[in-house]
Amino acid sequence: MNPPIHRNPITAVESPAVGVTIDGLTKNFGTFQALKNVSFTVEPGEIFVLMGPSGSGKSVLLKHIVGLEAATAGRVLINGQDATAEHTLERIRIALVFQAGALFNSLSVYDNLALYPREHRFGDEATIRDKVMRALQILSLENSARKFPSELSGGMRKRVAIARALVMEPQLMLYDEPTSELDPVMSATISEIIATLKDEYHVTTIVVSHDRELALGIADRVGILMGGELVFLGPPASLRQPADPLIADFFHPRIDLKNPRFKTLET
């Protein structure tokens, strides 16, 4: 079946949503195995949330999808094309929202957003301005266009990073810990933005997060990585009362001063 074709509301460009296939992905850093034969598929237009404890390999997996890391074994396919191939990034627009934003500190918010369309010659400066201002409006940032990243709060930086991704007219949106270091209200706002963008833009979305509320609130499916292995793959509803005690302990941890987790850390 052909993927659905939707129009980007900013640019009115037709962008087919893309599917992602992770096939036996293994990554070693020296003797440390960060990913162990991980396989799953993300359907076009789906929101897939990848969870797991710190150091479980979530961000490493994200870097493989965008071609920033090369796999030790296995492969990542985006619409059937190898993610590490140079032409994949030319043919498929993938936007990654980094955990810390990765905004260009020497550029204003406006220029951060305008960089991609300028470099890829999306049109004249007036056209680019329209696109940038529309993206800033969607994220309620129009008054921050002339500010520099250092003048923004953590939540605003995340929103600018999302706006910058939006201007790219992405077919695949990747978010690395979008709600980390944010207060609960701002976390909820970011979650709502991710869900709204998916609904309006119909982009395939992969979110790496620790945020339980985000996973339960917006995910179509959830994957849980532990120690580099995929230990859960399914709808978020099945995480409300997971049968596996390992997953239950991760997803519904209880603070207990006699907790054996703490004893494990001590030894």
Place this chain on the structure above:
Amino acid sequence: MKQLTHFLEGFGSAVQLLFQSARFVGTLPRQRARFIDQCYLIGYTTLPIVAILCFFMGSVLALQSGYSMENFGAKQFIGSLVGLSFARELGPVIVAILVAGRVGSAITAELASMKVYQEVDALVTMNIPPARILVLPRLAAVLVMMPVLAIIGNLIGWFGGAVVCKYVESIAIEPEAYFSALRRYMKFKDVGTGLMKAEIFGFVVVLICCSIGLNTRGGPREIGASVTKAVVVSLISILVLDYFVTKALM
């Protein structure tokens, strides 16, 4: 063995970066603003320190040679000695060292910081090659600005020598005699050789500094380590290259 491996890795990545940048030469006209910005940083902001250092190097050279040459009655040749030394050797080397210390360190710090804070990764995911927008404008700018800095450095160095020759009593050579000796024994080729050397040194310095900056891994501490490494490698490269380029251009 490990250091040799590191050296070869560094050399390899610098050469790779050069070829990556060369692929995008056609985009330079579109990058006018970045090119002009880099010309300003490399040329204009380095000029005051080049002027001060070259003036005093010229003065010291005239003072030392005046003191030595007086013993065998060759004071009238001070102008040619200062002129040739500056045009062929001191001018390009001093300018290159200053560019390495002032501009090279700034380039490495900026690129290393961009790398550490994932700005470079962001460019890659946006399908904007870092070699195109971060390296190429700097390489182009240094190629344009190095000969300019070297010429200005030479002129100021010669002038520094002339001031010492006129006002130091033990030398007491009039500027007319000083510049006449300078012109008599210096050929256009001498200046050309110096400019060629400055061009090569500047280009290598900027390439090294870009390569080390973009290959920085780790956190803020590694930014400082990269800057130190870039300056040290640049200085060694200037002096090693100086020998081979001088020999090749003789």
